[in-house]
Structures are given as C-alpha cells and as structure tokens.
Amino acid sequence: MLSLYNTMTRKKQEFTPIAPPFVGLYICGPTVYSHSHLGHAKSYVSFDVLVRYLRYLDYKVRYVQNITDVGHLTDDADSGEDKLQKQAKLEQLEPMEIAEKYAASFFSDMDTLGNQRPDISPRASGHVPEQIELIKTLLEKGYAYQVGGNIYFDVSSFPEYGQLSGRTGDDQKSGMRISVASDKRDPRDFALWKDSGEDHILKWNSPWGWGYPGWHLECSAMAMRYLGETIDIHGGGLDNVFPHHECEIAQSKGATGKDFVRFWIHNNMVTVDGRKMGKSLGNFTLLKDLFERWDPMVVRLYILRSHYRSPLDFSDDGLAGAKSALERLITFRSRLGDPDNGIASQAVLELVSSTEAQFRKSMDDDLNTPGALAAIFEFVRAGNIILEGNPSTADKSEMIALLDNLVKGALGIELSTESGGGSSEELCNILGELRGYLRKNKLFQEADKLRDDLAEAGFSVRDLPGGFSEVTPDL
RNA sequence: GGCGACGUGGCCAAGUGGUAAGGCAGUGGACUGCAAAUCCACCAUUCACCAGUUCGACUCUGGUCGUCGCCUCCA
Numbered sequence: 002m003l004s005l006y007n008t009m010t011r012k013k014q015e016f017t018p019i020a021p022p023f024v025g026l027y028i029c030g031p032t033v034y035s036h037s038h039l040g041h042a043k044s045y046v047s048f049d050v051l052v053r054y055l056r057y058l059d060y061k062v063r064y065v066q067n068i069t070d071v072g073h074l075t076d077d078a079d080s081g082e083d084k085l086q087k088q089a090k091l092e093q094l095e096p097m098e099i100a101e102k103y104a105a106s107f108f109s110d111m112d113t114l115g116n117q118r119p120d121i122s123p124r125a126s127g128h129v130p131e132q133i134e135l136i137k138t139l140l141e142k143g144y145a146y147q148v149g150g151n152i153y154f155d156v157s158s159f160p161e162y163g164q165l166s167g168r169t170g171d172d173q174k175s176g177m178r179i180s181v182a183s184d185k186r187d188p189r190d191f192a193l194w195k196d197s198g199e200d201h202i203l204k205w206n207s208p209w210g211w212g213y214p215g216w217h218l219e220c221s222a223m224a225m226r227y228l229g230e231t232i233d234i235h236g237g238g239l240d241n242v243f244p245h246h247e248c249e250i251a252q253s254k255g256a257t258g259k260d261f262v263r264f265w266i267h268n269n270m271v272t273v274d275g276r277k278m279g280k281s282l283g284n285f286t287l288l289k290d291l292f293e294r295w296d297p298m299v300v301r302l303y304i305l306r307s308h309y310r311s312p313l314d315f316s317d318d319g320l321a322g323a324k325s326a327l328e329r330l331i332t333f334r335s336r337l338g339d340p341d342n343g344i345a346s347q348a349v350l351e352l353v354s355s356t357e358a359q360f361r362k363s364m365d366d367d368l369n370t371p372g373a374l375a376a377i378f379e380f381v382r383a384g385n386i387i388l389e390g391n392p393s394t395a396d397k398s399e400m401i402a403l404l405d406n407l408v409k410g411a412l413g414i415e416l417s418t419e420s421g422g423g424s425s426e427e428l429c430n431i432l433g434e435l436r437g438y439l440r441k442n443k444l445f446q447e448a449d450k451l452r453d454d455l456a457e458a459g460f461s462v463r464d465l466p467g468g469f470s471e472v473t474p475d476l
Numbered sequence: 477g478g479c480g481a482c483g484u485g486g487c488c489a490a491g492u493g494g495u496a497a498g499g500c501a502g503u504g505g506a507c508u509g510c511a512a513a514u515c516c517a518c519c520a521u522u523c524a525c526c527a528g529u530u531c532g533a534c535u536c537u538g539g540u541c542g543u544c545g546c547c548u549c550c551a
Binding site for chain 2: 030041047167240276279314336369379
C-alpha cells in the first residue's frame with residue numbers, strides 16, 4: 002500500500018484516490034522565461050517517478066502540469082516588472098515568443114531526462130476566462146474585494162488560511178522585506194486581478210477593466226477545470242508551500258466550499274555548496290550545459306539516489322558516483338543480452354520476486370527511491386553471480402523483464418547499450434575483431450595501443466572469452 | 477524575529493525501539509598476457525553533542541550546537 006507524506010497533515014498517509022482507479026494529479030509547472038536548471042530536473046523527475054509508480058500500481062493517472070506564460074512580477078506582489086515582459090525586452094521578442102521558446106526548451110529538457118509528458122499542459126494565458134469566473138464567484142461570496150482595477154482576496158474572510166504552511170501571514174515582524182501595497186486592506190491579502198496600467202503588454206479585458214490575473218489564481222482555475230473541485234494530489238516545490246499553495250487553497254475552497262486537495266506533495270530543493278539553486282541567486286546550472294558533460298541518465302540517477310524530500314547538494318563528485326553506478330547497471334543489462342521466451346528456473350523466479358517485493362516496499366514508503374535502488378543493486382550482484390553459471394535464456398529474460406519493469410518502467414532509467422547508432426556499432430564490432438585478432442597472435446603491444454587509443458576517443462574495450470573484444474562508447 | 481526541515485563511515489545516502497541497506501571511492505584476493513567487467517574479503521562497537529524515558533535508542537522526550545529552507549518571484 003502506497004503511503005505519501007502529506008504536507009497538510011505533516012505525516013505519511015495511506016494513499017487512496019477519490020474514485021479508484023483514477024487519480025487526478027496536478028503539479029505546478031515552470032514559468033517559461035528562461036531555460037530549465039537542475040532544480041527543475043529534481044522536481045519534475047521526482048514527480049515523474051510518482052506518476053510512473055502510480056501507473057505501475059495500475060492507477061489510471063491524469064497528470065496535469067501547467068505552463069505559466071502570464072508574466073508575474075519580478076519583485077513582490079505589487080511592484081516590479083513582469084518577468085516575461087522583461088525577458089522579451091531583453092531578447093527583443095514578443096512576450097508570447099518568449100513563452101513559446103522556453104516552453105519548447107523545457108519540454109525538450111524534460112524529454113531528455115526521460116520524463117513522461119503530462120497528459121495536459123495547460124497554459125495560464127489560455128485560461129483567463131476560467132480565472133475571471135473564479136474571481137466573480139469569490140467576489141459574490143464575499144471572499145474578495147475590489148479597489149479600482151485591482152481585485153484582492155480577503156484573507157480575514159478565510160479562517161483556514163495558514164493551515165498548510167503553519168503560517169498565518171500576520172506574524173511578519175522584523176527581518177522581512179515586504180513592502181505593503183497601499184490599496185490592500187491587509188498586508189496578507191493577495192491579488193486575484195491586477196490593473197495592467199500603461200506599460201503592461203500582457204493584458205486581458207475583464208469586468209474590472211484591462212488587466213491580468215494574479216499568480217496564484219491560474220493553478221486553482223486549471224486544476225479544477227481538468228481535475229474537478231477536489232483533486233487527489235497536488236505537488237510542487239517546497240518553496241511554493243507559502244504563499245502559493247496556501248493562496249490556492251483559500252481561493253479554491255472559498256469558491257467551491259469543498260476541500261481542494263487531498264494530498265499535498267512537496268519536493269525539496271537543489272543546493273550548490275549548501276546554498277539553494279535558484280534563478281534569483283544566479284547560481285543555477287542549466288540542464289543544457291549539464292547534458293554536455295553528463296549523460297542525462299546519470300543526472301536522473303543522481304537525483305533518484307536521494308529522497309525527494311531531502312535537499313540535493315549538487316557536486317561533480319556526486320555525478321561521477323552516479324555515473325559509475327549507472328555503468329554498473331548498464332553493464333549488467335548488456336550481459337543479459339536479448340530477451341527470449343521460456344520458463345525461468347525456480348531460483349531466478351524467486352530472486353526476481355523477492356527483488357520486486359523489496360523494491361515495492363521502499364517505493365510504497367513515500368517513494369523511497371534510494372531504498373528501491375538498493376534493492377536493484379542487490380539484485381544486480383545476485384544476477385551477476387547467476388551469469389557466471391551460464392544461465393538459460395529464459396532466466397536471463399526473466400531478469401531483463403524485471404529491469405524493464407522496475408528500472409525503466411517505474412524509475413524511468415533507460416539502460417540502453419547503444420547510444421551511437423547503427424554505423425558506430427558496426428565500427429565498434431570491426432575494432433573489437435581487430436583487437437581480438439591482435440591478441441590471438443600475441444601482438445600485445447599493438448593490441449594495447451589500440452585499446453589506449455580507443456580509450457582516448459571515449460570507448461571502452463573488454464576482452465571476451467573466445468578471442469573477440471567488445472568495444473563500447475563511454476557515457 | 478517567526479515558521480519548518482535536517483545533522484549517519486573518505487564522499488553520497490537509506491533505515492528499524494533490540495544493537496547500522498545500498499552506491500561511489502579505497503585495500504587485499506580470484507580471474508586476465510596486462511587490463512576492463514565480474515566475484516570474494518576488508519572498510520561506522522557507531523549514527524552532531526548533553527541529559528531523560530526504557531530491560532534496551534541512531535530510532536521516543538527535553539535541551540545545546542551546527543547547517544539549510546520559507547517568511548519577496550522561484551521547482
């Protein structure tokens with residue numbers, strides 16, 4: 002039975018959906034005004050594994066993840082510049098060109114990491130009517146008030162505010178940097194709709210004049226549109242708990258009178274030298290840059306080697322460790338060869354089923370991927386021992402199926418052996434044969450020169466029994 | 477200042493009230509022409525520190541120190 006840590010209750014709870022086998026899942030997506038960084042990778046890999054594991058458990062998941070393409074402000078809630086508009090000015094493009102460009106970049110990076118696409122990727126800009134409707138309802142019910150062209154949510158009207166984060170918003174004393182907007186009744190109140198003013202490019206017409214929706218509103222509107230008024234799971238980064246998710250709850254429950262979310266799931270942050278990696282700190286590593294130095298699956302494994310609720314401190318040593326670990330998995334997979342039919346031996350069937358049980362036990366415990374990986378590595382050791390004894394192809398196929406199911410299926414780690422494509426594979430075979438020939442004729446100096454040269458070019462050589470050498474490209 | 481999380485071997489990282497998974501790195505051995513891969517063995521009497529509860533705590537309670545996050549857009 003899967004249990005998940007619910008931020009709302011601050012404990013692990015058995016997960017059951019409202020209407021099994023269907024699960025509605027909403028994850029806060031990125032604001033698309035720059036390329037994605039490692040922080041995004043950790044977040045979306047974590048949630049991808051949640052989706053994959055739910056599907057592995059045979060749930061029918063609808064995975065919704067928004068794209069925020071309505072500019073929100075660079076500063077606090079009431080001043081500063083629209084981020085998309087700012088970037089548009091910089092790149093001399095339309096704001097929507099910025100959104101399009103970086104949304105495409107985001108999807109491409111996520112694909113590279115092996116994340117499954119969300120079932121729906123709704124854009125905030127495409128759901129302004131829904132947001133306006135939500136505001137109308139909140140105004141009617143007395144949860145919101147209008148000041149000129151601005152609409153604010155009246156936090157004092159919603160006593161549950163603060164339940165999720167344990168923060169009411171009025172405990173802000175010294176040390177905080179908020180500058181209170183003059184037209185709010187209460188500093189805790191937050192914008193539902195903002196008057197666009199003169200220089201705001203992204204704007205829509207509304208009953209309150211030209212303007213644009215508040216940041217928190219889009220998630221409420223889109224989540225409810227596609228998943229209903231009460232959704233099973235809502236996730237996002239830990240840094241979104243307050244104020245973003247707190248405000249979402251207030252808006253949504255205020256409007257519908259129903260509980261908005263049953264399970265709140267939050268993943269922890271990526272740090273660099275112990276400091277949070279963030280756009281505003283300028284210490285982020287772009288995924289596109291990272292992928293030039295590290296295989297995307299190395300990055301994925303690196304992320305999954307720590308728990309999603311723990312911070313991940315980014316380091317090259319860590320990546321190097323993950324790379325070695327991944328190579329161990331890939332080597333094992335390639336030793337298994339191609340799958341075939343047949344009945345596996347009792348010993349292998351037992352190994353496979355105990356591995357799967359161990360794997361599930363860890364994953365059921367709030368997606369404990371480090372524990373699940375430990376089960377896999379124990380399996381790899383046992384499997385390597387079995388391979389020494391020349392097992393049947395049926396045995397090997399059984400082990401392949403397990404890897405496909407757990408490592409590839411549930412964790413999304415691709416253990417592909419061919420990365421170069423057909424022609425380079427053929428070339429590798431020819432070079433492997435050449436080294437085999439040289440060794441057979443005891444021309445060791447020449448054979449080793451070939452091996453050294455290949456190593457320099459990024460290929461590993463392994464001598465196999467039978468006089469043939471295997472040449473494979475490094476990760 | 478308020479709220480919250482965390483502190484496990486050289487590095488990373490799980491974990492249970494009954495005496496510490498796994499990965500990386502390292503050491504020794506088997507295998508190899510030499511390697512690589514693989515296997516075997518070794519690698520935390522100890523889980524920040526100090527009290528307390530308990531027959532027994534790394535795991536529960538209290539305190540101390542340290543690190544980090546949120547309180548402003550951020551995954």
